[in-house]
Amino acid sequence: xxxxxxxxxxxxxxxxxxxxxxxxGVWKAAEALPSEHALASSLxxxxxxxxxxxxxxxxxxxxxxxxxKGTYVSxxxxxxxxxxxxxxxxxxxxxxxxxxxxxSISRRPANATEARKLAIKPDDMVVELRRTRWVxxxxxxxxxxxxxxxxxxDIDRYDPLPNALYTLxxxxxxxxxxxxxxxxxxxxxxxxxxxxLDLPLGSPILQIDRIAIDIAGRPVELRTSRxxxxxxxxxxxxx
Amino acid sequence: xxxxxxxxxxxxxxxxxxxxxxxxGVWKAAEALPSEHALASSLxxxxxxxxxxxxxxxxxxxxxxxxxKGTYVSxxxxxxxxxxxxxxxxxxxxxxxxxxxxxSISRRPANATEARKLAIKPDDMVVELRRTRWVxxxxxxxxxxxxxxxxxxDIDRYDPLPNALYTLxxxxxxxxxxxxxxxxxxxxxxxxxxxxLDLPLGSPILQIDRIAIDIAGRPVELRTSRxxxxxxxxxxxxx
DNA sequence: GAGTGGTCTAGACCACGCA
DNA sequence: GCGTGGTCTAGACCACTCT
Numbered sequence: 001x002x003x004x005x006x007x008x009x010x011x012x013x014x015x016x017x018x019x020x021x022x023x024x025g026v027w028k029a030a031e032a033l034p035s036e037h038a039l040a041s042s043l044x045x046x047x048x049x050x051x052x053x054x055x056x057x058x059x060x061x062x063x064x065x066x067x068x069k070g071t072y073v074s075x076x077x078x079x080x081x082x083x084x085x086x087x088x089x090x091x092x093x094x095x096x097x098x099x100x101x102x103x104s105i106s107r108r109p110a111n112a113t114e115a116r117k118l119a120i121k122p123d124d125m126v127v128e129l130r131r132t133r134w135v136x137x138x139x140x141x142x143x144x145x146x147x148x149x150x151x152x153x154d155i156d157r158y159d160p161l162p163n164a165l166y167t168l169x170x171x172x173x174x175x176x177x178x179x180x181x182x183x184x185x186x187x188x189x190x191x192x193x194x195x196x197l198d199l200p201l202g203s204p205i206l207q208i209d210r211i212a213i214d215i216a217g218r219p220v221e222l223r224t225s226r227x228x229x230x231x232x233x234x235x236x237x238x239x
Numbered sequence: 240x241x242x243x244x245x246x247x248x249x250x251x252x253x254x255x256x257x258x259x260x261x262x263x264g265v266w267k268a269a270e271a272l273p274s275e276h277a278l279a280s281s282l283x284x285x286x287x288x289x290x291x292x293x294x295x296x297x298x299x300x301x302x303x304x305x306x307x308k309g310t311y312v313s314x315x316x317x318x319x320x321x322x323x324x325x326x327x328x329x330x331x332x333x334x335x336x337x338x339x340x341x342x343s344i345s346r347r348p349a350n351a352t353e354a355r356k357l358a359i360k361p362d363d364m365v366v367e368l369r370r371t372r373w374v375x376x377x378x379x380x381x382x383x384x385x386x387x388x389x390x391x392x393d394i395d396r397y398d399p400l401p402n403a404l405y406t407l408x409x410x411x412x413x414x415x416x417x418x419x420x421x422x423x424x425x426x427x428x429x430x431x432x433x434x435x436l437d438l439p440l441g442s443p444i445l446q447i448d449r450i451a452i453d454i455a456g457r458p459v460e461l462r463t464s465r466x467x468x469x470x471x472x473x474x475x476x477x478x
Numbered sequence: 479g480a481g482t483g484g485t486c487t488a489g490a491c492c493a494c495g496c497a
Numbered sequence: 498g499c500g501t502g503g504t505c506t507a508g509a510c511c512a513c514t515c516t
Contacts, residue, residue: 071501
């Protein structure tokens with residue numbers, strides 16, 4: 001349980017401890033944690049304190065609690081990973097599921113911007129993945145994804161890639177994406193957009209720049225998406 | 240405390256009760272609620288149960304808790320209301336504060352779409368507000384806001400309007416905005432955008448369509464913003 | 479020092495899943 | 498029927514604010 005000087009409440013220390021267990025792979029995706037009672041006695045705190053830590057983790061989607069069964073490390077599946085981080089939808093709110101089209105994948109050194117955003121050294125190797133995603137029979141999104149090779153060894157050998165990449169990161173590399181920071185702006189279709197998305201040059205394009213953060217708080221993926229928003233919108237709820 | 244058949248836990252009933260007190264104006268913005276102990280004994284439940292309800296309300300920004308002082312209904316100020324619902328920022332994340340330029344305001348009957356989205360009858364009167372918002376000396380956003388007149392009587396007589404309208408809704412009309420649903424898409428500058436935002440025709444424009452929801456769960460405002468994203472981005476954090 | 483919210487505990491009972 | 502998480506209670510003590 002350790003003791004830190006900066007003074008955090010007990011339940012916070014339990015929280016940090018449990019998050020560390022998950023982020024270091026002691027408990028892996030979809031595995032059950034020990035019961036509240038077992039955790040409480042092994043950590044020497046009351047069940048209520050463990051419960052408060054677990055409640056906080058559940059509200060951040062790090063774990064899932066199932067009454068009568070137990071507490072499980074969150075497991076992504078195609079559906080949940082997609083619906084959590086894929087924000088494109090029909091106007092009015094109806095969900096949309098994209099398919100994947102052509103892709104290309106390559107290794108190269110990181111450029112200065114990528115190195116800064118990924119907290120790696122310039123010229124550290126990255127994997128660059130480009131793919132087109134289709135919605136209802138038409139190309140809708142063109143994605144460029146940059147990953148530090150050190151965290152995803154040989155990811156360029158996986159084929160085919162799943163629709164929701166975060167399931168692959170979790171299953172094969174023990175990297176749990178728990179947060180994403182996105183910045184959006186409008187742009188105009190350039191030559192590559194026009195051919196990839198089958199649009200006239202100059203059509204409006206929504207560009208999304210994402211930095212994905214894993215459970216340990218590391219930035220682990222950069223993703224730029226260029227979207228045709230003629231039929232789809234980017235949907236957000238602000239609370 | 241009432242009793243509902245559908246069966247909600249006690250703390251949930253306390254939560255609903257307290258939210259209703261706020262949404263019906265029993266406790267107004269910035270006022271203190273009774274202490275946890277006082278609420279517990281007046282409602283005939285334990286302090287822990289009241290606490291759980293208040294914690295939930297605090298996590299939804301309905302109230303603010305101050306240790307040693309008390310629990311207060313959330314009060315918007317220019318800063319907090321802006322930073323919560325205004326998502327435009329500099330690339331990289333630095334916050335931005337807009338100023339207001341010219342505005343025009345008028346009354347008219349709602350059209351069919353507006354009536355549906357605001358859950359009012361077609362031809363019920365609405366107030367339409369148009370304004371330009373400036374960032375760092377240049378026009379950046381053109382907004383069109385639609386409000387049901389029934390909820391905002393004579394709002395068109397207020398002048399000048401505050402930068403963050405939600406402070407006005409709260410202070411003058413007891414309407415607390417707690418949530419907003421937004422849909423974004425890319426578009427091309429039309430004639431009105433070009434003149435309002437001082438852009439060439441055909442420039443990329445980010446359009447944001449918002450429905451704002453108040454504490455009682457009612458849709459109370461429609462807002463369409465057309466933004467020049469040459470210098471600003473729309474920033475979101477997904478957790 | 480009095481009053482507030484914040485933490486922590488211990489224990490009872492309920493609701494659910496499963497064998 | 499047992500083990501799990503979910504709810505609810507009662508009470509002790511801590512940390513903060515104000516007078």
